[in-house]
Amino acid sequence: MPEPAGEFLSGRTARATARRAVDLIGALLFEETSAESVRQVLLSHGEREPLELAAADIVRLRATARELLPVFGAAGADEAARVLNSLLARACPPRLTSHGGSHAWHLHVDSTDDAPMDEWILTSSSLALAVLLAERQQVPGGLCASPRCGRPFVDTGSGGPRRYCSARCATRERVAAHRREGGGPR
Numbered sequence: 207m208p209e210p211a212g213e214f215l216s217g218r219t220a221r222a223t224a225r226r227a228v229d230l231i232g233a234l235l236f237e238e239t240s241a242e243s244v245r246q247v248l249l250s251h252g253e254r255e256p257l258e259l260a261a262a263d264i265v266r267l268r269a270t271a272r273e274l275l276p277v278f279g280a281a282g283a284d285e286a287a288r289v290l291n292s293l294l295a296r297a298c299p300p301r302l303t304s305h306g307g308s309h310a311w312h313l314h315v316d317s318t319d320d321a322p323m324d325e326w327i328l329t330s331s332s333l334a335l336a337v338l339l340a341e342r343q344q345v346p347g348g349l350c351a352s353p354r355c356g357r358p359f360v361d362t363g364s365g366g367p368r369r370y371c372s373a374r375c376a377t378r379e380r381v382a383a384h385r386r387e388g389g390g391p392r
Contacts, residue, residue: 223334224346224360226251227274230327234271236357239264259323266324273328277335278347278358286335286345293332338362352379 226247233239233247241259244267248257259267273293280286297315304311305319315329338346338360347360350371359371370376 220334220337220341221360221362222251223330224338224362227327227331227335228278228347228358228360230267230331231271231275231278231358234264234268235275239268263323266322267327270324270328270331274331274335275349275358277332278345279349280345283339283344286339290332290336290339293328294336297329297332350375352376354378 229247229251230244233243237243241261241264244264245257245259249255276289277286277293280289294315298317300313300315302311303309303314303319313333314326315333316326335346342362344367346362347358348368350357350359351369352371352375355371355375357371359368361368370379
């Protein structure tokens with residue numbers, strides 16, 4: 207029996223796919239990018255070996271990351287939905303695949319099991335983000351409020367909306383605000 211795919215489509219896997227999108231956007235747009243760094247992100251999110259990426263793949267994946275980023279910067283659910291609908295218009299009808307029996311059955315919205323990596327990332331990420339928007343009726347994430355950062359993040363918590371991509375950015379901004387208010391070291 208093939209191992210569970212860990213892929214679409216339940217809330218848990220939609221969140222995991224959205225986190226993969228955020229990590230790829232970070233690696234492609236906010237860090238020094240190499241084929242190896244992107245490969246490591248994909249492997250950390252369950253992609254299997256052999257996984258080879260050429261320079262042309264990185265160029266296409268960077269363009270994909272630029273297309274996904276506005277979802278996280280949307281001012282509200284309506285704007286995020288418009289962006290996602292535009293991206294989903296390029297997806298293919300949903301289909302089930304087991305990749306020839308090597309995976310458990312799971313949903314794909316790319317053209318074929320051998321579709322280019324950028325097509326697969328764009329369509330699967332868009333679908334995951336759309337599921338999260340539909341579940342919570344709000345933008346599925348945001349952009350870090352730290353002026354020195356701006357990285358995207360997934361927000362699936364039950365509390366108030368997140369403002370920062372990490373505890374590190376939140377702490378840095380709280381310390382800076384405290385110092386601006388006169389509470390800094392003397």
